[in-house]
Amino acid sequence: MAENVASQENQVSKHQEVGHKSLLQSDALYQYILETSVYPREPEPMKELRELTAKHPWNLMTTSADEGQFLNMLLKLINAKNTMEIGVYTGYSLLATALALPRDGKILAMDINKENYEEIGLPIIQKAGVAHKIDFREGPALPVLDLLVEDKNNHGTYDFIFVDADKDNYINYHKRIIELVKVGGVIGYDNTLWNGSVVAPPDAPLRKYVRYYRDFVLELNKALAADPRIEICMLPVGDGITLCRRIT
Numbered sequence: 354m355a356e357n358v359a360s361q362e363n364q365v366s367k368h369q370e371v372g373h374k375s376l377l378q379s380d381a382l383y384q385y386i387l388e389t390s391v392y393p394r395e396p397e398p399m400k401e402l403r404e405l406t407a408k409h410p411w412n413l414m415t416t417s418a419d420e421g422q423f424l425n426m427l428l429k430l431i432n433a434k435n436t437m438e439i440g441v442y443t444g445y446s447l448l449a450t451a452l453a454l455p456r457d458g459k460i461l462a463m464d465i466n467k468e469n470y471e472e473i474g475l476p477i478i479q480k481a482g483v484a485h486k487i488d489f490r491e492g493p494a495l496p497v498l499d500l501l502v503e504d505k506n507n508h509g510t511y512d513f514i515f516v517d518a519d520k521d522n523y524i525n526y527h528k529r530i531i532e533l534v535k536v537g538g539v540i541g542y543d544n545t546l547w548n549g550s551v552v553a554p555p556d557a558p559l560r561k562y563v564r565y566y567r568d569f570v571l572e573l574n575k576a577l578a579a580d581p582r583i584e585i586c587m588l589p590v591g592d593g594i595t596l597c598r599r600i601t
């Protein structure tokens with residue numbers, strides 16, 4: 354289901370009716386954050402990509418500007434150099450990552466759809482002078498991860514992995530990327546509060562796609578909390594991001 358682009362488009366147009374993306378109770382407070390701290394410091398290429406993506410029909414999938422700023426800061430704080438991103442869309446979080454990494458930094462980026470990245474994000478990323486850090490692979494992420502895990506030389510080599518694609522595969526991704534991230538490295542699972550639906554009562558009138566993925570998100574959140582190989586921290590940034598620091 355998640356790999357079907359037509360159904361995805363349908364999902365996103367439904368998502369647009371939801372309105373704002375922040376989980377903050379007050380829209381005014383969220384606007385305050387954006388206008389005071391985020392937009393004034395947003396790098397020009399990220400602004401350009403954000404504004405271009407806003408015109409795209411699936412724009413509600415994009416990472417929000419405050420989350421982009423958060424990722425950029427986090428990557429610098431942990432001195433990330435070798436990273437991975439699952440789910441690129443037009444490349445806003447990818448650009449936030451590419452700008453944070455040192456010149457010889459690397460990002461293995463995967464998406465089943467390359468048009469949005471190549472047509473919208475890539476020209477801006479090239480202009481920003483960071484395209485050389487990105488190794489983009491078109492196709493489903495799971496088989497790529499399987500190949501990486503097969504070769505023991507890849508184990509424990511990633512400083513940071515951002516997971517932002519098909520929510521029904523997050524547990525499958527976790528099984529593999531836990532081997533690939535370094536001890537002390539970080540995995541970020543995005544959308545772990547799933548539009549606030551994680552606390553919706555059983556009879557809540559949820560949109561079909563929200564309801565469908567909700568169970569997978571709930572299951573993931575429980576599994577991460579019970580996983581002794583990681584320390585976790587769930588942040589209400591964007592649609593919820595759970596940071597997992599590998600400890601063994």
Ligand code: SAH
Pocket residue numbers: 355356414415416439440441442443444445446447463464465466492493494495517518519522
């Ligand atoms: N991080 C992006 C948003 C990603 S949206 C940003 O900042 O804008 C989710 C993306 O996951 C979509 O582009 C979709 O094509 C991709 N996707 C869906 N299923 C996938 C899969 N099995 N493997 C890789 N990518 C997938």
Ligand code: CA
Pocket residue numbers: 414415416517543544592
């Ligand atoms: Ca997301």
